[in-house]
Amino acid sequence: MRDPADDSVVAALKAALGSAVLAGDDVPARNYNDWSTLPPLKPIAVVRPADEQGVATAMKICAAHGVPVVPQGGLTGLAGGATPVPGSVVISLERLTGIEEIDANSATMIVKSGTPLEVVQRAADDAGFFFALDLGARGTCTVGGNLSTNAGGNRVIRYGMMRDLVLGLEVVLPDGTLLKSLNKMIKNNAGYDLKQLFIGSEGTLGIVTRIVLRLHPRPAxxxxxxxxxxxxxxxxxxxxxxxxxxxxxxxxxxxxxxxxxxxxxxxxxxxxxxxxxxxxxxxxxxxxxxxxxxxxxxxxxxxxxxxxxxxxxxxxxxxxxxxxxxxxxxxxxxSEFVQVLGPNISYDIGLSVSGMDNYARECRAELARRVPGSLALFYGHIADGNMHIVVCVRDAPQQPVSEVNAVVYDLVREHRGTVSAEHGIGVTKKSYLSYTRSPEELELMTTIKLALDPAGLLNPGKVLG
Missing domain, CATH: 3.30.70.2190 (Alpha-Beta Plaits)
Structure with missing residues (x-):
């Protein structure tokens, strides 16, 4: 049975944004989920704004109707951060693409948040610069998604995480307010550094629409x-x-x-x-x-x-x-392991560099004991403390996610590591966040979320709660 409230918000969105709104049978299946293994869920509508004002309008309408909103970028996330929730509207940033400015003197680039990472890399290279972030999903992932998860990738040891490559941003707040903070200066200590609230927050505090990226000289x-x-x-x-x-x-x-x-x-x-x-x-x-x-x-x-x-x-x-x-x-x-191994479970953890092999040995032994028939593969950006793990049980009717999670994350807690080094928390790691963060840290995160999103409408159920 259809909820009249759903029809009301869809009608308001269509009246304001026209063909940018897809509802009912017009909702594309690709917007039902991301790369996580969570089951797909159809949102009541997908809004694809053409500009930041469209994002703000959509957010304002949803807030007025009390309808939850889930932002989506390239949908390459592995933690379920972009999966719809029941009764939600998806705001997809797929049309917010393009390089708006490359400032050679300040070594910056202003880019719309739906732009694929590889497009940014090529534009920087064409201009004689180098954009340092790089990861396997470069052709599909978007810089807005990279920012929202504080992506790390292959060259963190030299250039740092995504937050080290961002100087300013433009973001739509949960009430629809458009906040412009397109700072291009490396040094700017005028009050709170507001951009840091949104970098790594996985779309729970705001929807990023523009980003000022820091460029580096192109290597010779x-x-x-x-x-x-x-x-x-x-x-x-x-x-x-x-x-x-x-x-x-x-x-x-x-x-x-x-x-x-x-x-x-x-x-x-x-x-x-x-x-x-x-x-x-x-x-x-x-x-x-x-x-x-x-x-x-x-x-x-x-x-x-x-x-x-x-x-x-x-x-x-x-x-x-x-x-x-x-x-x-x-x-x-x-990225091809699913083709040769079949369904598997992937992990993105952080540990002290010196303890990584001990962790791998203990994890492999404990998996062999508690999950018979499991295959565990270890690799990663070890110099910056990031280990990736792929675990699978071949020919199993269903991968034993809970059992493997218990082994991997219990050992992370014992080794005083982090359950997420660069992929975010989303839904799949939410119950393990306390393994990494103290009660005081979690309470402060909740305070920030309530301050910016008191109704809990923006990407609800992700990271916290």
């Missing part, structure tokens, strides 16, 4: 190597040596355990190992330099020294851009 050269190592102690030794010898040029340090490596290079089509033999750990090291002659020589000299001193057992040095892409394909292969 990129060097990369794939290393095989005999122990985790050697991995830590290699990281310390890379930081010491490569300094600020070190841009990525990706570690892959052998269980991950065997699937990535042995089963994913088009991905091959550049190393001979088997190793206890595989490390992709990347450095970006400003001198196309001296910096690659320095990188190669550093690798030779690591070989000579036995820190690495084997190494493949990239000789071309194609080699670099081939090396990164081993790390990006995780």
């Amino acid at each position: 050269c990129t060097s990369a190597a794939m290393c095989g190592l005999a122990s985790f102690e050697d991995v830590l030794g290699l990281l310390a040596s890379a930081r010491r010898s490569l300094g600020p040029h070190l841009s990525a340090f990706e570690v892959m355990w052998p269980d991950y490596w065997s699937v990535a290079t042995g089963r994913v089509p088009g991905v091959r190992s550049p190393l001979s033999g088997e190793h206890a750990f595989y490390v992709l090291v990347e450095a970006q330099g400003s001198d196309a002659v001296a910096d690659p020589q320095k990188f190669e000299s550093w690798l030779a020294d690591c070989l000579e001193h036995g820190i690495v057992a084997d190494v493949a040095l990239a000789q071309s851009l194609a080699d670099i892409k081939s090396f990164w394909a081993t790390r990006d292969a995780a």
Whole structure:
């Protein structure tokens, strides 16, 4: 039976925004869920505003009708942050796309929040700059979604998280107010830094419509190597040596355990190992330099020294851009695991760097004991404390999510880590947030949410509550 209130809000939205509103049978199936494994749910309407005023109008109408709103970007989230809730209206930012300005003097870019990350990367490159955020879903994810989850990706060790790449923003508040704070200055201590409220808040405090991004100089050269190592102690030794010898040029340090490596290079089509033999750990090291002659020589000299001193057992040095892409394909292969392994459960945790291998050993052993037949793969941006885990039970009628969650997150709590390093909390990790945050922190988060969204209409049920 249809709810008359649903018809009322849809009628008001259509009257104000016309064809930007899709309802009933016109609601696209893609808006029913994101990349999480949560079941799809049809919203009462999808609004696709063409500009920020359209977003504000839609939010204001929904607030007046007491109807919950769920913002959606590229729908690549894994924690359910963009999944509709019962009786909700989805505000999709898919039409808010485009680069509005590149300011070479301030090294900034103003971009609409629905713009895909890869479009931003290319625009920066065309202008002689470099936008540092990078992740496997670059062609589909949007910069607004990246901001909302405070995405990290492959080069956090050098450039930081998404919040380090944002100088200003424009955001629609839960009552429909349009807040413009398009700051382009690196130094601005005039009162509270309001943008930080919205970065990483997963659309629960506001809907971001424009972003001022910080750009960096385009690297003159990129060097990369794939290393095989005999122990985790050697991995830590290699990281310390890379930081010491490569300094600020070190841009990525990706570690892959052998269980991950065997699937990535042995089963994913088009991905091959550049190393001979088997190793206890595989490390992709990347450095970006400003001198196309001296910096690659320095990188190669550093690798030779690591070989000579036995820190690495084997190494493949990239000789071309194609080699670099081939090396990164081993790390990006995780996005194809569903094709070769079937349904699986993925995790995004944070730990102290020195304790990561101990965690992996304990987690693997505990999964074998409590979830018979499980396969666990470990990899991640180890230098910045971020480990990813993929777990699956082959041929199981349904993946044992609860049992695996208990193992993974109980150990995270024991190791004093975080249940989410870069993918957000959404719905799927909400019950484990207290493993990472203190009661006082959770109370303050709730206070902030109530202050900005007292009716609890914006992305309800996500992160908190």
